[in-house]
Amino acid sequence: MDITRLIHQDEHIIAPAEPFEGFSWVQRRRHKAGDDIPLCRKRRRPTPPTQRQMLEDIYRETRYPSAEMRRRLAAIHHTTSRKIQIWFQNRRMKEKNDAARYSHKDKMMAVTDILSAPRHALEAEKVFLQDRTCDPRVSWDNVVRKFPTSILELSQTGHLSATAYACYIILLLIDMRSVLFTLTLLSAALADGIYMLNVTDVYTESSKGGNAFCTIGNVIVQVTAPNLDIGVSPPADQYEATEMINTLESIRSKEYIRAYVSSKFNTVRNYSIAVKLCAPSYDLNAVERRMVHILVHGIGFDKSYWDFEDQYSYIDQAGARGEWTFSFDRLATGNSSYPDAVSDVQSPTEVSILSVLINHLRTGYFGVRFNHVVGVGHSYGSLLINGLLKQEASALDAVVMTGYTAETMYSNMGLASLDLVLANSTSRFAGLTNGYFVPENTIGVQQSFYTWPNFETSILNASTQNAQPVSLGTFFTMGSLLGATSYTSPVLVLNGRNDYFFCGGDCKKAGKDGSDASAAVQLAIFPRSRNFRSETLEITGHGIALHKNAAYSNGRILDFIYDAIRM
Structure with a gap:
């Protein structure tokens, strides 16, 4: 289906002959009065691949479809606008959870490296001294992930300052984005104001949509x-x-x-x-x-x-x-x-x-x-x-x-x-x-x-x-x-x-x-x-x-x- 037409068309939508069963949500059985049979859920059917692919394509274009777009999708799928909305909510939650699991796994692997016997300490020290920053996008990759070294040992031997050591540990263990950004900016100020290398008058901001x-x-x-x-x-x-x-x-x-x-x-x-x-x-x-x-x-x-x-x-x-x-x-x-x-x-x-x-x-x-x-x-x-x-x-x-x-x-x-x-x-x-x-x-x-x-x-x-x-x-x-x-x-x-x-x-x-x-x-x-x-x-x-x-x-x-x- 042409997604552009779906998003922008104004003409009436003709629904397909086959009803879409991908949104069969919880339904209750009816029982006679006096029955002691508990209510149960109807088994949910998976979303058909073709329908799911169309929704995924639209999700890639907009994670928050408008009410009009949800209405049109509902007409196509023989369901309600509310159920379309729930599908998108669940899809956003899945993306967030996947990102969280990925981030948590990386952090645990890095902590394991810190607690293990250090290797390539000199290489890690060299990279850090070049970076002179606690930017998680730079130093995490260059030091923690590239070299299975112990930041703790580098700090104890004087190769890393106490501020840099604290910054790294916090970046490893804290998963609160706002706190992470604040600490990043603070560490940048402590490191002679260098945040992105070879750039002056530095400041940070989010894109207009926050992504x-x-x-x-x-x-x-x-x-x-x-x-x-x-x-x-x-x-x-x-x-x-x-x-x-x-x-x-x-x-x-x-x-x-x-x-x-x-x-x-x-x-x-x-x-x-x-x-x-x-x-x-x-x-x-x-x-x-x-x-x-x-x-x-x-x-x-x-x-x-x-x-x-x-x-x-x-x-x-x-x-x-x-x-x-x-x-x-x-x-x-x-x-x-x-x-x-x-x-x-x-x-x-x-x-x-x-x-x-x-x-x-x-x-x-x-x-x-x-x-x-x-x-x-x-x-x-x-x-x-x-x-x-x-x-x-x-x-x-x-x-x-x-x-x-x-x-x-x-x-x-x-x-x-x-x-x-x-x-x-x-x-x-x-x-x-x-x-x-x-x-x-x-x-x-x-x-x-x-x-x-x-x-x-x-x-x-x-x-x-x-x-x-x-x-x-x-x-x-x-x-x-x-x-x-x-x-x-x-x-x-x-x-x-x-x-x-x-x-x-x-x-x-x-x-x-x-x-x-x-x-x-x-x-x-x-x-x-x-x-x-x-x-x-x-x-x-x-x-x-x-x-x-x-x-x-x-x-x-x-x-x-x-x-x-x-x-």
């Missing part, structure tokens, strides 16, 4: 990038800015860019990049999975695009499935650096930053080493992934490109509809130079990113209020990102049918000769991919993750990644 526990801070990234020497100065005022943007968005843009770009130069710079590493809240030991999704947002957004609100959070849904995520504010967005808008904030620089961050994730620079890194991009973020794979075909183990096609003729339409203004004309970016522009008009943002009626006005207004700048250098250099790659790993292209930026309003017909533009990406960009898939979502615009069907689209991405990495 992921995130560490946030800033990391200094050194990049070497072949930037373009752009011989143009920022506009003097809004009138000149509007004319410059109009030219860059017109059919004269290539000629205009060639007139001002004379050569390339290698730039070597250090930039402060705001990063966010999120682990599953219910399974802090999930680091053993060794896979992380690196999330790259597009123009007009920052990293909050991936964790915008409850029910609009890729990070939260990934956490619910036991997956780690790593998001970051691209250069000149959010809490990252805002360098020169012409010479620094260019596409080659951003590709280099992305490459460095992926390398950090693979090498354990942040304290956790991941064997698999999957790239998930949106819009310009997808273009940056494309640009990276042109240079490093093995940089990522799988990629998901959203808000992205190989068609370039429509992008100027989307940019034009944003009604960009000088960023420093707004109070939020008053300190920036005239080389930065920002969308400020809610109607323009709607036209570019949303499709009515598949969005909430509160989400539209919030995304407009948080709109991020785009640099003049980005306009001049983004055209170099799109192109064919020799990438052979799995690829998913996911677009909204009404995408204005890359499809001119209809991705089903925006390809060559009126073909599906999402599917056409395979031949144009990823001809060597051994596993290419594409999907186009109905009544959905460019900002896929901010539409009402965000839970479904996020679920499709997570399903693909799960299959791609484990196939």
Whole structure:
């Protein structure tokens, strides 16, 4: 059964001919007056596999189905909405109990190691001194589980401080999540404020739905990038800015860019990049999975695009499935650096930053080493992934490109509809130079990113209020990102049918000769991919993750990644 139709359809549901007997709950036998026979229960029948699979599929998309969804499920299964609700309650409880049993088993094994004869004490000491943290996601894996050593002996010999020893013992024996987080933060403060390695200004928070526990801070990234020497100065005022943007968005843009770009130069710079590493809240030991999704947002957004609100959070849904995520504010967005808008904030620089961050994730620079890194991009973020794979075909183990096609003729339409203004004309970016522009008009943002009626006005207004700048250098250099790659790993292209930026309003017909533009990406960009898939979502615009069907689209991405990495 098509779960999308089940979740979104409005038409009447016709129940199947065979009744569903998976919800035969406790029933009582009737007895004649005076009988001394105790009431008994009717034996429950197991849920048929096909019905259970459908419920499991829906559970993977939403653990808390709405009343309307429960009513539709009840109609299909010839049961009541209440019994559907109980099934989901029991399923959530099973997931919680399974996680608790797993955690308890690991803790008991670790305690056994502590009480047993120590081995590899020097290796454990070395790892701990490198970590300098009591992060359960790092030190538990690196010391307690990797080395069957005795923390007690290390403490007695002076290799571990009393604070570190107490922290480890508490992490082993206490299973109260709130207390665990509090002690983790306390231990981080005692360890010179280091919580996620090589990151400053650290703080923690939960994802919007509470299914992921995130560490946030800033990391200094050194990049070497072949930037373009752009011989143009920022506009003097809004009138000149509007004319410059109009030219860059017109059919004269290539000629205009060639007139001002004379050569390339290698730039070597250090930039402060705001990063966010999120682990599953219910399974802090999930680091053993060794896979992380690196999330790259597009123009007009920052990293909050991936964790915008409850029910609009890729990070939260990934956490619910036991997956780690790593998001970051691209250069000149959010809490990252805002360098020169012409010479620094260019596409080659951003590709280099992305490459460095992926390398950090693979090498354990942040304290956790991941064997698999999957790239998930949106819009310009997808273009940056494309640009990276042109240079490093093995940089990522799988990629998901959203808000992205190989068609370039429509992008100027989307940019034009944003009604960009000088960023420093707004109070939020008053300190920036005239080389930065920002969308400020809610109607323009709607036209570019949303499709009515598949969005909430509160989400539209919030995304407009948080709109991020785009640099003049980005306009001049983004055209170099799109192109064919020799990438052979799995690829998913996911677009909204009404995408204005890359499809001119209809991705089903925006390809060559009126073909599906999402599917056409395979031949144009990823001809060597051994596993290419594409999907186009109905009544959905460019900002896929901010539409009402965000839970479904996020679920499709997570399903693909799960299959791609484990196939």
